[in-house]
Amino acid sequence: MSTSQKALVLQQKQGDFTVATIPIPGPPGKDELLVKVKAVALNPADWLIQRTGLLVEKYPAVLGFDISGEVVKVGEDEFASKFKEGDRVAFAAIVQSEYSGFQQHALAHADTTCIIPQNISYDEASTLPVVLSTAYVGLYAEHPRGLGLKPFTAPGGTGAYAGQAILIIGGSSSVGHSVIQLAKLSGFSHIITTASLKHTEYLKSFGATHVLNRNLPLDAFLAALMEIEGLPKLEYAYDAIGELESSFRYALEAVVPSSSSIVVTVNPRLEHGTLELKGRRVSGFTSEKNSEGNAGLIMDLFGALPGLLEKGLVKGHRFEVLPRGLAGIPDGLARLERKEISGLKLVAHPDETA
Structure with missing residues (x-):
């Protein structure tokens, strides 16, 4: 060699x-x-x-x-x-x-x-590898490092969020695409995302239930969200873009003002755990393996990944x-x-x- x-x-x-x-x-x-x-x-x-x-x-x-x-x-x-x-x-x-x-x-x-x-x-x-790790940490790391959902890899985790809703800003991004797939494994009944509408069928094939036009002004976006039939109380949002003045704001405004509502963004400049905005808990995070608490999560993900890929549950x-x-x-x-x-x-x- x-x-x-x-x-x-x-x-x-x-x-x-x-x-x-x-x-x-x-x-x-x-x-x-x-x-x-x-x-x-x-x-x-x-x-x-x-x-x-x-x-x-x-x-x-x-x-x-x-x-x-x-x-x-x-x-x-x-x-x-x-x-x-x-x-x-x-x-x-x-x-x-x-x-x-x-x-x-x-x-x-x-x-x-x-x-x-x-x-x-x-x-x-x-x-x-990177985008799936980012999706996994943001969804399943305990708040204030993530949404704090029960991992689908844990006993009883698959389908644990049936009847609940999650919003993913930036569904056609690489991270957003991965978040959609993991949210489906977690059982969310409403997986709502924003994207160019040309990606609608593609994103629905991975688990999105509703695709909203990413170019809508904020007021129109919120109105479109409220028109979704049977929408449960929206308490979880994942900003896969990380633009604090745009994508993060849409995510923040969309969730209900409640102490149980959590918004995460892939922008680590939003120091995690330090903010409660408009009654919602928010955090920015990094999926770097060496960051606090991430190594165990990423090991769990990579342990499960071969089976998920072989069965077509993650693509x-x-x-x-x-x-x-x-x-x-x-x-x-x-x-x-x-x-x-x-x-x-x-x-x-x-x-x-x-």
Whole structure:
């Protein structure tokens, strides 16, 4: 096995991405795997880190957080021993170059890595790890870190919210798409989301019961919400967009003013647990594995995920494969930054890099 590989490297803070030859990371530690990256999905965090310099302290740096690939080396602890060379796996990277996906090999923590069933492609699998983790933490982490719902993975959790309603702002986003699927597993009878109406049938196929036009003014949106037949008291809202002056405001205004009403947003700038706005409890959160309380939740999710994928209870996002391997990623990130992408994930194949 070669000791070097191709990688897309951010040479300096707020610098440019360049394709370079760097050492293959490793060897894997006791609780780690070394994975040959087959597909990596792009996220807004990738261009935000490049533009702002947030989160990354050491340069040159490799980004890319949604990864699928083939195990090539295995560590020695109880989690790593569940895997073997040749296994098809998916995992979410941490913000550290050795674990990131814009390269041909990456390290993975075995306890938050899952086997990909044979009915799922590498491309589809790469669309899931980060967004599904974000959806899961936001729904099931105890308040003030999330909505505090009973996880569907817990005894009695599947279908536990029958007869109740949840609002998901941004259903066609990657996170929103995942929240819809998990809300269905939790049994919500009314799963209401906002999106471009061209995505209506697609989102309903994953569990949404009602799709409202994302472009409605706030008053019209609230009126449309009230017109939903048989709508139970709305006490849960998940803002999958994270724009505090728009998407979060819609979520906040939609839930009933009650001490039992909770709104979460993917924008961590809203410090969790410190606000009660208009009688509703609100929180912002991060799904980073190392954040307080997240590791156990994400381990539970990844433990259940192979079975969910095999049974079709959770599905990946629609995707578009970028040309030119790693070299095609900067153009894809520019499209994300310009908000040209709706209802799909951009995916790259590092081994197709010239």
